[in-house]
Amino acid sequence: MASAAQRRIKSISYAKYGYLFILPFFIVYFFFQLWPLINTFILSFHGNGKDGLDAFVGLDNYKAILFGGSNRAIKMVHERFFTSLANTVILWVGNFIPQIALSLSLAVWFTEANLKIPGKGFFKIVMYLPNIITAASVAVLFLQLCGEAENTPGALNQLLNKIGVVSKDAASEKYDTIKFITGVWQSRGVVMFIQTWMWFGNTMIMLMSGIQGINPSLFEAASIDGATSGQVFRKITLPLLSPIMAYTLVTSMIGGLQMFDIPYLYHKDPNKVSNDLKTVAVYIYEYFHDQVDPKMGYAGAASVILFFITLILGCIAFYLTRDKDEIAKKKQIKKNQQQTSMVGKQFGGRF
Amino acid sequence: MSKMKSVYGEPKDNYTASLKRKSVILTIWFIILTIICLLPIYILIVNATRSNSAIANGISFIPGGHLSKNIKTLFKDINYNTVFNVWIGYKNSLLITGISTVFTVFFSAMTAYGIHVYDFKLKEISYTVILLVMMVPMQVTSAGFVAFMLKLHLTDTYWPLILPAIAAPAVVYFMRSYMKSSFPLDIVEAARIDGCSEFRTFISIAIPMMKPAIAVQAIFAFIASWNNFYTPNMILVSSKFKQKTLPMMVSAIQASDKFTDYGAIYLAIALSILPIVIVYVILSKFIIAGVALGGVKE
Numbered sequence: 129m130a131s132a133a134q135r136r137i138k139s140i141s142y143a144k145y146g147y148l149f150i151l152p153f154f155i156v157y158f159f160f161q162l163w164p165l166i167n168t169f170i171l172s173f174h175g176n177g178k179d180g181l182d183a184f185v186g187l188d189n190y191k192a193i194l195f196g197g198s199n200r201a202i203k204m205v206h207e208r209f210f211t212s213l214a215n216t217v218i219l220w221v222g223n224f225i226p227q228i229a230l231s232l233s234l235a236v237w238f239t240e241a242n243l244k245i246p247g248k249g250f251f252k253i254v255m256y257l258p259n260i261i262t263a264a265s266v267a268v269l270f271l272q273l274c275g276e277a278e279n280t281p282g283a284l285n286q287l288l289n290k291i292g293v294v295s296k297d298a299a300s301e302k303y304d305t306i307k308f309i310t311g312v313w314q315s316r317g318v319v320m321f322i323q324t325w326m327w328f329g330n331t332m333i334m335l336m337s338g339i340q341g342i343n344p345s346l347f348e349a350a351s352i353d354g355a356t357s358g359q360v361f362r363k364i365t366l367p368l369l370s371p372i373m374a375y376t377l378v379t380s381m382i383g384g385l386q387m388f389d390i391p392y393l394y395h396k397d398p399n400k401v402s403n404d405l406k407t408v409a410v411y412i413y414e415y416f417h418d419q420v421d422p423k424m425g426y427a428g429a430a431s432v433i434l435f436f437i438t439l440i441l442g443c444i445a446f447y448l449t450r451d452k453d454e455i456a457k458k459k460q461i462k463k464n465q466q467q468t469s470m471v472g473k474q475f476g477g478r479f
Numbered sequence: 480m481s482k483m484k485s486v487y488g489e490p491k492d493n494y495t496a497s498l499k500r501k502s503v504i505l506t507i508w509f510i511i512l513t514i515i516c517l518l519p520i521y522i523l524i525v526n527a528t529r530s531n532s533a534i535a536n537g538i539s540f541i542p543g544g545h546l547s548k549n550i551k552t553l554f555k556d557i558n559y560n561t562v563f564n565v566w567i568g569y570k571n572s573l574l575i576t577g578i579s580t581v582f583t584v585f586f587s588a589m590t591a592y593g594i595h596v597y598d599f600k601l602k603e604i605s606y607t608v609i610l611l612v613m614m615v616p617m618q619v620t621s622a623g624f625v626a627f628m629l630k631l632h633l634t635d636t637y638w639p640l641i642l643p644a645i646a647a648p649a650v651v652y653f654m655r656s657y658m659k660s661s662f663p664l665d666i667v668e669a670a671r672i673d674g675c676s677e678f679r680t681f682i683s684i685a686i687p688m689m690k691p692a693i694a695v696q697a698i699f700a701f702i703a704s705w706n707n708f709y710t711p712n713m714i715l716v717s718s719k720f721k722q723k724t725l726p727m728m729v730s731a732i733q734a735s736d737k738f739t740d741y742g743a744i745y746l747a748i749a750l751s752i753l754p755i756v757i758v759y760v761i762l763s764k765f766i767i768a769g770v771a772l773g774g775v776k777e
Contacts, residue, residue, distance in 0.1 A: 143600070156642060168622050170623070234509075234512075243498065246506065257756075258516055261756070262729070262751060262752060264706075264730050269748050334770065382614070388618065393730055415622075435619040
């Protein structure tokens, strides 16, 4: 079909242009991502001297972080790592469960065709708004809202007082405030709330686009058969949404392990991150960012551990939520093929 | 749905009634959520217009008349404008964000184009590498990144904040998927026959055709870069005040003990989120559509 000119053009190799077009990406990728990753591994096998690269120490940094030691300083490294890991898990679980419950229910309600809700577009826009606001500003804002001075209870406590949750002593004019910044679980609760507040809109929109991708004839068939909305949700929406749920879970988990801005900034005492909020990302950051005495070895080793945790979690989540019907179907096909080939052999390969 | 009703007769009355009741309850629930979403921001704006003592005394939902005084404190008082200078912050953030956004979309489009249009030996491998990279979190590589930048003496410069924008795997992935669905290769051949050079084809044919994808990704790259606190905070270490980005200045408020005027603090925070909120209000429809698109991609 092709004309002579087109054929001639096809015979010219354009491969070098392909390389030329992707070259900038890979140069930058090598220098700013791949090499830093390798460098992190290298650092993790070296000492904790001031200039970053000290003598080779093998697995000592990993040993110190994972198992501790008799030395008091090393014990600290070990204990602080596990505290930060526990904090990360607590903060992540505490924001993911309400977030997914809220987003999933909202996504289902928003996509339910026979409900008459005015201003869906407006609600969506407002609920996504917290996600685009600078996290650093959000942290400082909530610090102001939740904070309290000696004689003033702070905005949030005042609000709770108006509702009647926080009581005010009539004689001394003092409020029985909730310690939103210094309290262990109170401060964690605030950070969980901020994370949920910032991310539920994003998750909701992603789940909504997933639900809208489900074949509408399924919902129609269900409603003709007289299924209740609960049944539709359990039997149709949830199973068909599982790939996107897996995606949400994995991205949220990886994001949760990276949690930095808000735990790092949410504390009253200048330059001292609250120990109840210190996440793994903050732990690593404090080691390599220390201006006086950076400990690159520990930072590197902790980063590598974080890397593998991320990897394992990602694999588990994908394994748990993989499409089981699809796999069963593939197995069946394979079985059928085997059977036919066996039958073929029986009859001397005439099949 | 309405068609169905006409085929199967009118639904029972209690069915319609229960639907109506559910709609009302849900609308109320959505309004409550809207209030929760907006309340912190509303209090922020209200408090930015109130005086220090008024804020300390109680919460209010009506704006006060202290805005001009707070502005004066924030901009004129030496204790305040040496910690938080909104103009320097805007300028630096805009410089870094602007250049890196252009880099991200341009080079991602270029990489996606290279992989999509040409056939070469390493094509599939390079695409797989890009997909794998997508999953590696920044926090994992940052220790090695900072150590490397220290060695190159690039800390306290903007290079480590701008140049990495060229390699944005997620954006490449998005652009490639977009090209697969809406960039026929015949166009490239037609351009070749007309004597158009390869690079020229990319610039004057591919880029205009990819405008929708580029616009969506540019918005997200802009927001991500503008809000980035982690990277600037670790690269601009010994930093002079003049170099700081806006999120760094906001975080400095929290660390400073000179910031004692609540009104000025709230005003500073409000100014720091103002540009991004304006951008959002203008582009919200695109942004919501873009997020939805991102959800389908997996």
